[in-house]
Amino acid sequence: MATYTLDARRLLCPMPVIRAQNRIKTLAKGDVLEVICTDPGAKNDLPTWCRINGHAVIEIEAKDDEIIIKIAVGEE
Amino acid sequence: MNRQPKAVALISGGLDSMLAVKVLQEQGVHVEGINFYTGFCVEGHTHAIRKSDQKKEKRNNALWVAEQLGIKLHIIDVIEEYKEVLTNPQYGYGANLNPCLDCKSFMVKKAREWMDENEFDFIFTGEVIGQRPMSQRKETMPIVAKQCGSDDRLLRPLCAKLLPETLPEREGWVDREKLLDFNGRSRKPQIALAAQFGFDEYAQPAGGCCFLTDQAYSAKLGDLWQQRGSKNYDLDDIMLLKVGRHIRPRDNFKVIVGREEGENNFMRGYRKQFTHMHATSHNGPLALIDGNVSREDLKLAAQIVARFTQGRDADSVQIEVNEKGNEIPFTLDVTPLRNDDIPKKWYI
Ligand code: SF4
Numbered sequence: 450m451a452t453y454t455l456d457a458r459r460l461l462c463p464m465p466v467i468r469a470q471n472r473i474k475t476l477a478k479g480d481v482l483e484v485i486c487t488d489p490g491a492k493n494d495l496p497t498w499c500r501i502n503g504h505a506v507i508e509i510e511a512k513d514d515e516i517i518i519k520i521a522v523g524e525e
Numbered sequence: 526m527n528r529q530p531k532a533v534a535l536i537s538g539g540l541d542s543m544l545a546v547k548v549l550q551e552q553g554v555h556v557e558g559i560n561f562y563t564g565f566c567v568e569g570h571t572h573a574i575r576k577s578d579q580k581k582e583k584r585n586n587a588l589w590v591a592e593q594l595g596i597k598l599h600i601i602d603v604i605e606e607y608k609e610v611l612t613n614p615q616y617g618y619g620a621n622l623n624p625c626l627d628c629k630s631f632m633v634k635k636a637r638e639w640m641d642e643n644e645f646d647f648i649f650t651g652e653v654i655g656q657r658p659m660s661q662r663k664e665t666m667p668i669v670a671k672q673c674g675s676d677d678r679l680l681r682p683l684c685a686k687l688l689p690e691t692l693p694e695r696e697g698w699v700d701r702e703k704l705l706d707f708n709g710r711s712r713k714p715q716i717a718l719a720a721q722f723g724f725d726e727y728a729q730p731a732g733g734c735c736f737l738t739d740q741a742y743s744a745k746l747g748d749l750w751q752q753r754g755s756k757n758y759d760l761d762d763i764m765l766l767k768v769g770r771h772i773r774p775r776d777n778f779k780v781i782v783g784r785e786e787g788e789n790n791f792m793r794g795y796r797k798q799f800t801h802m803h804a805t806s807h808n809g810p811l812a813l814i815d816g817n818v819s820r821e822d823l824k825l826a827a828q829i830v831a832r833f834t835q836g837r838d839a840d841s842v843q844i845e846v847n848e849k850g851n852e853i854p855f856t857l858d859v860t861p862l863r864n865d866d867i868p869k870k871w872y873i
Contacts, residue, residue, distance in 0.1 A: 459794050461764065463562055463585055467602045490585070497588040502597050 452481040458515065462490035466498045473504065473522055480522045481507070485515055492516055530698035531555045531645040532680070533636055536598060537734045538586025540715055540727040541651030541683060546594050547722050548682045549649065552699050558598040559639055560587040561632050563607040564763050565735040586728040593724070603635060604760055611737070612756035621743035623735065633679060640678070647693045649680040654687055655709045683707045683715075736767065745771050748873045752776065752816070761795065765813070768792060771873040772829055778816025779873065780826045782833050799849060802830055805856065806843035809834025824857060831861035 455472050457465035465486045473482060484495060495518050496506045503523040510517045532549060536542045536558035546556050591598035610631045614624035636648045677692040685694070685704035694701040707714045719727060736742040745766040750756045752773075765781060768788045773779040783789035789811045795801075799813040800823070812830040814823070823846055831842035842861055847854045 463560075463566075463588075463600050464602070466585070466588070467562060467600050470600060471602075494585045494588055497585070497592055498598070498600075501588065501592050501595075 450477075450479045450481070452483065455482055455484045457484050457486045457488075457491070459487055461488050462494050465491045466494050469495060469520065470498065470502075473520070476522045478522055478524055482520045482522065484518045484520065486518065487514055487516070489516065491518065495520070526646070526696065526698065529553060529555045530647070530693065531557075532647050532649055532693070533640050533643070533645045534558045534596070535632055535636055535648070535650045536560045536587045536590055537651070538590055538728055539651070539734070540719060540724070541653060541656075543590050543594065543651070543724065543727060544715060544718050544722070545649055545651035545682045546590075546596060547724075548704065549699060550594065550596075552703060554699060556594070556596050557645070558587070558591050558594075558596050559636050560598060560600045561603045561607075561635060562600055563611075563628075563735060564604045564760050565607075565611075565737050567735055590727075599639070601635065601639070603631075606635075607631070608758070619738065621738055621740050622746055623737035623743075637678070646698060647678040647680055647691075649682055651683055652681045653707045653709075653715075654684045680704075736763075742766060745873050748773065748779075752779075761798065765792075765795065765815075769810075769813075770833075772867070772871050773873055774825055774829065774867075774871050775822060778814055778818045778822055778826070780829050781813040781815060782830060783810035783812070796847065797849075800847065802827055802844050802846045804831060804834040804836060804842050805845045806841075807834040807836035807839070809836070809842075824859060827857045827859045828862045829867065831859050832864070832867065834861070837861050 453472070453476065455468055457468050460468065465484060465488060469482065469484050476482060484491070492509060499506050499520055505521045505523060506518060507521050508519040532554050534542060534546050534556055536546075537560070546558070549556055587600070588598055610627050611622070611624055614627040616626040617624070619625050633648060633650070640648055680691050680693050680699065681688060683705050684707050685691070685701060686706035687708060690701065693699045705714070746758070746763070748771070749758065749762060749766065768791055769781040769783050771779055771781055781792065783792050792811050792813055795813055799815060800818065801811060801813050803809060803811050809830065810833050812826070814826055818826070827844040827846065830844060831837065834842055836842040840860060841858050844857045844859060845854050846857060
């Protein structure tokens with residue numbers, strides 16, 4: 450189990466979702482991916498994408514203009 | 526086939542693809558969705574840009590639909606490949622710069638590749654004959670299917686009964702009798718079927734699924750191509766066409782003026798890539814300058830920008846100019862152009 454970071458700053462939805470999706474394909478179950486976004490739309494879209502694809506959002510943290518979404522990778 | 530048939534659905538986020546998925550799910554087909562991101566899709570970004578839109582719920586309808594239906598959704602970035610479709614469409618454009626027929630063929634072809642890679646059995650869409658002027662006429666549907674070499678594995682559950690039988694029907698993976706015969710522009714059959722399935726909320730896209738069907742947007746894209754002398758673009762270009770007023774006073778440059786705080790914020794992210802300016806003596810928007818400009822051009826740009834500041838009626842407005850590649854800004858004191866001095870035709 451490891452923690453990884455994905456910089457999705459300045460990307461507009463659905464790009465943060467696409468980047469997270471492609472990154473998660475390379476990770477193992479139980480790994481954690483922290484996605485750093487600036488598009489507030491990601492707060493809705495990433496958790497929805499996680500729900501339908503079997504991953505879990507463990508934390509959403511808003512810092513200044515950035516949103517950090519922590520995802521626990523589930524079964525592919 | 527001894528296992529459950531697997532089908533991949535092209536999901537736009539509208540009601541039609543939602544219904545098509547449900548129709549096949551009812552027949553026991555395993556469905557996953559695919560959604561292509563061309564850079565022009567309506568879903569998503571504008572909400573993020575305009576402050577005024579941020580009050581509305583920001584959701585990606587394709588994701589939302591997938592969740593309602595309990596299917597996986599794969600979103601594919603096709604920004605690069607789509608350039609060829611848009612700049613060189615074999616079947617030309619629709620009313621604006623929308624190359625719908627080529628676009629549909631391209632998406633079905635990409636879905637076909639995905640289907641092969643992931644060992645799915647067929648593709649389907651929520652298309653209905655005669656619903657959209659160009660790409661959904663009966664005569665053009667075979668073009669889309671043939672073009673991408675998928676005719677036999679491309680099913681359109683909502684109008685399948687009006688079209689020749691396809692492989693999934695012949696193989697008995699789906700029962701043709703239980704497919705539909707929707708036809709034409711009326712939305713009544715779809716709405717009735719939605720009610721039957723208990724869908725009480727769904728997105729009703731007006732017009733097309735992308736910005737290319739929008740006249741104002743297409744005008745800006747056409748202008749960009751014309752001024753560059755080629756149909757090139759990158760993602761930043763097409764994002765910026767969605768924000769601000771675009772004013773072209775001279776052939777060699779245009780000024781993009783933020784219309785409100787959300788747009789100014791968004792445009793701030795582009796300051797490194799563009800010469801930009803804003804007023805220091807009055808409140809006003811951020812403006813980006815696109816093109817190669819002389820000092821004389823910058824002065825004219827500053828006068829235009831001054832017009833959109835709170836000093837629009839003042840005799841003089843101070844504008845700070847940051848030239849691209851030059852760390853040190855300089856200031857210009859300019860008289861704002863009066864409204865009448867900005868000809869209508871400058872607005873793209
Ligand atoms: S509206 Fe846009 S996305 Fe939809 S088919 Fe036409 S070109 Fe493609």
